[in-house]
Amino acid sequence: MITSAVDGLRVVSGEGILRITIDRPDRMNALDLAHMKALGDILTDAATDRSVRVVVISGAGKAFSTGADLAAAAAAGGREAPSEVVMDSANRVVRAIVDLPVPVIAQVSGAAAGVGASIALTADLTFASENAYLLLAFVNIGLMPDGGSSALIAASIGRARATRMALLGERLSATEAEREGLIAGVLPAGELAAHVDAVATKLARGPRRAIELTKRALTASTLTALEGALEREKEGQAELLQAPDFVEGVTAMLGKRQARFQG
Numbered sequence: 001m002i003t004s005a006v007d008g009l010r011v012v013s014g015e016g017i018l019r020i021t022i023d024r025p026d027r028m029n030a031l032d033l034a035h036m037k038a039l040g041d042i043l044t045d046a047a048t049d050r051s052v053r054v055v056v057i058s059g060a061g062k063a064f065s066t067g068a069d070l071a072a073a074a075a076a077g078g079r080e081a082p083s084e085v086v087m088d089s090a091n092r093v094v095r096a097i098v099d100l101p102v103p104v105i106a107q108v109s110g111a112a113a114g115v116g117a118s119i120a121l122t123a124d125l126t127f128a129s130e131n132a133y134l135l136l137a138f139v140n141i142g143l144m145p146d147g148g149s150s151a152l153i154a155a156s157i158g159r160a161r162a163t164r165m166a167l168l169g170e171r172l173s174a175t176e177a178e179r180e181g182l183i184a185g186v187l188p189a190g191e192l193a194a195h196v197d198a199v200a201t202k203l204a205r206g207p208r209r210a211i212e213l214t215k216r217a218l219t220a221s222t223l224t225a226l227e228g229a230l231e232r233e234k235e236g237q238a239e240l241l242q243a244p245d246f247v248e249g250v251t252a253m254l255g256k257r258q259a260r261f262q263g
Contacts, residue, residue, distance in 0.1 A: 067114020
C-alpha cells in the first residue's frame with residue numbers, strides 16, 4: 001500500500017483501489033486553485049496507471065467538499081488567477097473523472113456544495129451518509145452553477161427542481177437525491193465507509209476491460225449534455241468571476257451580512 005499527501009489531498013493506493021481524500025477539514029474541504037490543479041493531476045495520472053482499478057474520492061471531517069475556497073478568493077480580491085484558468089482547472093477534474101477507464105466512487109458525508117457537488121455527482125457511483133446534502137449556492141455570491149452541474153442535476157431530477165436548487169440555493173438532502181435517482185445510495189453515517197470499501201473491493205476484483213467498456217457506454221448514453229454544459233458554464237462563470245457582484249457576494253457571506261448586488 002502506498003500513502004502520500006499532496007497539498008491538502010491524502011492519497012492511499014493498494015489492492016487496486018486509489019483512495020483520494022480531500023484533507024482540509026478546517027476549511028470544510030474547500031478547494032482553492034492549487035488544490036484543484038493537484039486533484040486534476042492525481043486523477044489524470046490515475047488514468048494511465050494499470051494498477052488502479054477503482055478510484056474513491058472522499059472528504060476528511062464533517063464535509064465532502066464545500067466547493068471553491070471563497071476565503072482565498074476574497075483574499076485575492078476575486079483575482080486569484082484569470083477566470084478562464086480557474087474554470088479550466090475545475091472542468092479538468094470533471095472531465096478526468098468521466099474519462100477515467102475505471103469506475104469512480106464518491107463517498108459523501110455532510111456538505112457537497114458548489115463544485116464539490118459537481119465532483120460528487122460526476123462519479124460513477126455516489127454513496128452518501130444520511131446527514132449529507134447537495135447545495136448549489138452559487139447565486140448567493142453572484143455566480144452560476146459550474147462543474148457540469150447544470151446538466152448533471154437537471155438530467156436526473158428535472159428542470160423545475162434543478163431550477164429551485166440553482167436560483168434559490170435550496171439544499172437537496174441525500175435521501176431526496178437517492179429518491180430522485182441522483183445518487184446510488186444512502187447509508188447511516190457509521191456504515192458509509194464500510195459500504196464504500198465493499199463496493200470498491202468488488203469492482204477492483206472485477207473484469208477491468210468489461211467494466212471500462214460498460215462505463216464508457218453508460219457515459220456516452222447518459223452524459224450527452226455534459227460537454228456543452230461545461231463550455232457554457234465556463235463562458236458564463238468567467239464573466240461573473242470578474243464582476244463586482246462576485247466580490248460583494250463573497251465579502252458579504254464571509255462577513256455574515258446580506259449582499260447588496262448591483263448587477
